[in-house]
Amino acid sequence: MNEQTYIDLYGQYAETLKNNAAPALNAARDMFFERFCRSGFPTRRTESYRHTDFGDVFAVDYGLNLNRLAFPVNPYEVFHCDVPGIQSYMYFVVNDMFYSDARTAAQQLPAGVIIGSLKQVSEERPELVEPYLSRLAERKDDPFVAFNGAFAQDGFFMYVPAGVTLDRPVQLVNIMRSDADLMANSHNLIVLEEGASAKLLVCDHAMGGARFCSTRTTEVFLGAHANYEHYKLESTSENMCNICSLLVQQQAGSNLLANIITLHNGITRNTVQIDLDGEDCDTMLCGMTVGGRHQLIDNTTAIMHNRPGCRSNELFKYILEENSMGVFNGLLKVAPDAQKTAAYQTNRNILLSPTARIRTKPQLEIYADDVKCSHGATTGQLDESALFYMRQRGISEQEARLLLMFAFVHDVIENIRVDVLKERIRLLVEKRLRGEGSKCDSCSFCK
């Protein structure tokens, strides 16, 4: 299996693909396909993928569900939320199918808010979808964004009209569940109009022993003065290759918080691009990772200060043990007229074993002259003097190490502005650091 397999597949099944897809996704499909034909899957020679080896991921003969057959999985039955008591509007995507039943539909959303299947909304309300869909993906030169553009048929859609605040967080649970090796490609679209406000928690899970590969492109459009919080919590399995592209466009005065937390996974690539296309925007982009065994976590981010007077702050922390590997690429680009930009980037890493590895590359490109920018990347071990200090107070070495690791990621967790979620993630991180639940423990299937 290689790119040629998928190129042939497209040639053979393009009609099936399109007939079963959101109409708006078809508009750019051939263009994305051509891009993918040119790029293929990234290799170690592809600059932005230099350190991430997808190894055998694309050697697997995955099934694809091009005919959109429903999977015999009821997420309400198999899924137990990692974040109980969060009081959210909850939605499921099973593999690449938006799942909906009476319970999904019974949720009373504030007036004007639309949440649902991209395919369905694209058919019923094309005017909400077409002005936005693929606009950011087209701008992003990335092999997986191209691949996803060629193969994704559906996804999650959220629309919050001007001035409306979603009273509760929205939870999107992506579940990979199949007995045979499976690939899922989905495309999400999130639109917040002027002054709208919403919080989204994306939870990625995988169930069962099959091998999974998923590509998900999420496009987020924030109107002027919109407020958006995007949390992504990955708790999948070592059989999962999870390729997520989060593409955000911010208009003047909008406020974004994105927090990407990876606790259990196989190979994960988070591509993030945030375009500050209006003045006076605020962006907080952060994330953390706890890696063990052969986990690979790659966060490749780009914050584009295209307009003056925006503030961005980026903070990524990795704790890596055993044979795990972390990759951090942080591009910060300040356009020539983006004066009065304030942009800060920090990447800090702890390696707990001699075989854990981190590749970090801060990359600042500043073309304006009246800006405040800084970056820092550090890699080290736990502070031995702090460990001794704590042991001298009677705290066991193991507990002291745990407290220090927890303290290390503390500021990332502090950047969760939903209290229940913060408490819960604190607990999940602690469990992960204690080595408990080395696989996803939120579904009845695993237990």
Added chain:
Amino acid sequence: MKTMMLEIRNLHAAINGKEILKGVNLTVNAGEVHAIMGPNGAGKSTLSSVLTGHPAFTVTEGSVTFNGKNLLDMPPEVRAREGIFLSFQYPVEIPGVSMVNFMRAAVNEHRKHNNLPPLSASDFLRLMREKKELVEMDNKLTNRSVNEGFSGGEKKRNEIFQMAMLEPKLSILDETDSGLDIDALRIVANGVNKLKTPDNASIVITHYQRLLDYIVPDFVHILYDGRIVKTGTKELALELEEKGYDWIKQETV
């Protein structure tokens, strides 16, 4: 009849193959305050590190008995739970670990060691409040991360606060006076004096006689080149202050 608490016999210790302690003998009984003085490099801080089990030091010879148990066999945390407390010369900043969580973990480890149940949240906070008053410690300090951004004086005060919380049998104060102004010194010394009981003991390590005006020792030992070369009462400290360490060096040659 005095109870013997700590007995150090012919203690030799090295770091990176270099011998620092060259045969220390010292006996501390319950209720006593011992001062250890000596020039730079004599081995004062090494002695406190070895007693608390710092992994960088290797004991090459000798024995240390604490309340009848072989201290050198215990890992640092067990020594602490057995009742040995070190007030660090340079307290460590631990960003992200709150004072409350840190102290709760420490107190409950001590309680577990003594077969006591963990303190309830309200009992723990009451204990914190009580002990804070003892060292006149500001509330805002205990709401922060351990020692993070504390001034030199605040760090030392925090050491004594932790000592009050953990109620050790033997406290080792390693240059607690360094970096303190007179007022802070008085507060810290008052704290130490208030914590003194007939059942506990202290070893006060210091360069200067000044601290001993506030914490009055029963014995003063002079450590020089890895050995205790002179032992006396508090007058010895005054004599040392007057004559300087050169006097000791000449006497021992």
